[in-house]
Structure formats: structure tokens, C-alpha cells
Amino acid sequence: MNPAVKSVAKKICEQIAAKGRDRGFLIAFEGPDGSGKTTQRKLFKDWLVAEGFDVVTTKWNSSKLVKPLVKVRKNARSLDQKEFCLLHAADFRHRMESVVLPALVEGKTVVADRFLFTALARDAARGLDLDWLLHVYSPLYWPDAVFYFAVSPETSGKRIASTRTPKYYEAGQDVTNIDDPHESYQKFISRVIREYEALATIFNFITVDAERPIYDQHVQIRELFNNLRDRSWSEWNEEAIADWLRTRPSEKGVAAGA
């Protein structure tokens, strides 16, 4: 790597780490559909703002550049498992580089409604190799905390069925070959939850019982967040910062490392 880029990345990382509990945090909300994580994410964001934090929210598959490309292909049901994965990875990478990392470097707290682990759980449930997925999504920036909203497949299925019919890919119909979206969803979400549970162990998620009352969960998240603020910043993230500096487009050529 270009030594100048490495040096800039190191300086940025030292500045982030030096801020300690006053730095910007990356908090990920993960869990199956119908687990109530979006409700909790909104409550948490409002609370952070009331506490004086400068907050940025990022949602899954929401990059202005890639989302339209994905949407049209999802509607046409034309994606296979790997294309589904690669397009979501492109969307994630673009949001990391244009939204998440700039905000964190500016000291803002980023609340992610779904993060990397959504891709890992869903794509692994679609039969893709976890090792390949981690390569595709690398370099990885580890959140300060991952709140995992745990519900049973039955609860997830009931909550979804009470509000809408799951869409083709959401129901995993591309891999289950089941015509009925609700039945397919039930089968697919069971696989996704199994993958999430494995990831929760590997990556040390903070599990929140998403079948408890909404306000109780919110209070628990506030307490957990206050406790984790004393943890030091992960030096593992230096590689992701350096990569971002090196590969991002600039006005006069590609970053400093080109």
C-alpha cells in the first residue's frame, strides 16, 4: 500500500481512538424480518438525538446508485443467488464509502438498519459459501455493537403474514421452489435464523429478546449502549479505513494510492 495513504489512515484511526467514549459509534441492528428491529432502531435514534449525538442512519439496500439496479431485477425475478449477493455487496460497499465511513470519521454515530450480517445470513441460507462471502465483503469494518433481535421463525412468519405477503426474494422462493410465499417464507426464514444464530456466536452479537415488550427492549438497548461506550475502538478497522482512502474516487484521479 502507498505509504502516504497508510500514514493518513493511521492518523485518522488514532484520532478516532483518542476520542474514546466521545467518538462516533457504529451500531448495527440485525435480525429476521418481523423482529421489530426497525421500530427499535427508530426509538434508539430518537433517543441518541435527544442525548445530543449527531446521528446518521443507513438502511439495507438503499444506495442511490445501486438500489435502482437491484430493484428492477428483483421485480423481474431475474437474479440468481450469486448475482443477488454481488449486487447487494456493491450496494453495501457504496454506502460504506459514501455514507458510513465519512460519518464515522467526522465523529458522527451511525445506526445501521441491517449491516453486513444480513448478507451473510441470507446468502449463506441461499447456499453460498461463507468464506467466499467474507471475501466479497472485505475489507470489513466491525461495528461497535451488533444488536441481534431474536425471534422464532413462527413469530417472524406470523408478524409478516399479519401485515403483508412477503415478496419473491424475501420469501426465498428463488431457492425453496415453493409457490406459496407464506409457506416459502416460513421455510426460508428458519434457515436464515439458523445462520444468524451461528453468526451471533462467532461475531459476539448482543442478543435482544424481540418477543419482549417494545419499551423494555428499548431500555435494555440504551443501557447496553451506555456500557459499551467505554470499550476501546477496534484497531482491526484500520485496514478498512486505509482501503477506503485508497479506492474512493476523487476529483483528480483515484485517491492517493492509485
Added chain:
Amino acid sequence: MPKPASRGQLISVDTVRGKDLVPSAKRLLRTQPKSHAGFSTWDASGLFFEMHGLAVDDRPSSRTLLLLYAADLHFRLRWDILPALEQGHTVVAAPYVETGIAVGLSFGLPRKWLTELFRFAPEPAASYWLNGTPATRLAPTAGFLEFCNSRLNGDLFEDFVSHFKSLVRRGKCETLR
């Protein structure tokens, strides 16, 4: 790279100028003994064309563009290349994996990341490289190199060419004349 488990033959051709891809693929096909033959070109999935048409100021990084190139290549494999190979046909893929790797390396992406990214793509039976003069004022939709140059304000030409010259020197690819 996995070997294609089929009766057909996969040939790759990569080149500097996007507009040379189809003519060079056709030239290669004429030299093939089999009558049933076809080619597969960049952006068959329409990803880049559609992105070019979006009224969005955001510019993607080289890594994002490589992920999209891989998605397009996977689409081409699924619809153009593998079905033809399974029927015993000859397919010219223009461009193929090495264009993605060359662009990625030119932007300083790690080789290991690039080779893992394209792990799904079968190894071609023969690989060719067509040199040329870099395109000037060509539409970004002419080819992946043009698209990257326009989106990233870069000039990949020299690094791109030296990657293929190195492949030719190492016997991994032949120059198409």
C-alpha cells in the same frame, strides 16, 4: 479457476478499447472449426448502461465497480456462456475475467481479493489479448475500461496494458493480431 465441465470450448479475449471487443470476438470465431459458435460481451445484463443513465451524482469506488463487473460476468456465464458450452459450442467471452483483474490491480486492489471474487468463473481453454490505442472521447458505455476511466477520473491504460503484456510473457495469453 474451475475447469468447465462441458463439451464446448471457452475462449477469452480482452482488449483496451471496448469498441474492438465484438469485431475481435467475431474474428476469433471465424477461426474456429465448429459451426455452432457465439460470443458474450460486456454488460449483457445492462447494469452499467442503466447506471450510466441514472441522474445520481454519487460516484462509485473501484471496488464497487468490480463487484458490479463480477455480477455482470456471472449473468453472462449463466445466460450466454455456460448453456452454450453445455451444448458443445464454442463461446468467445469478450471481455472476461482478466479485464476485471487488470482494472482492479490498476487501482491498487489486492490480487487475492480479485481472484477470490471471480472464483466462480471457469478457466478458458485459450486466452487472447488485443492491443490498441486507448479510446479517446468514447462513450463510457463502450467498455468497462472506458466506464471506469470516466467514473473514476483515472487513466488505467498503461497499467492495464502492462498486465496483459505480463500475461503474454508468462505464456498465459496470446496476442491477437
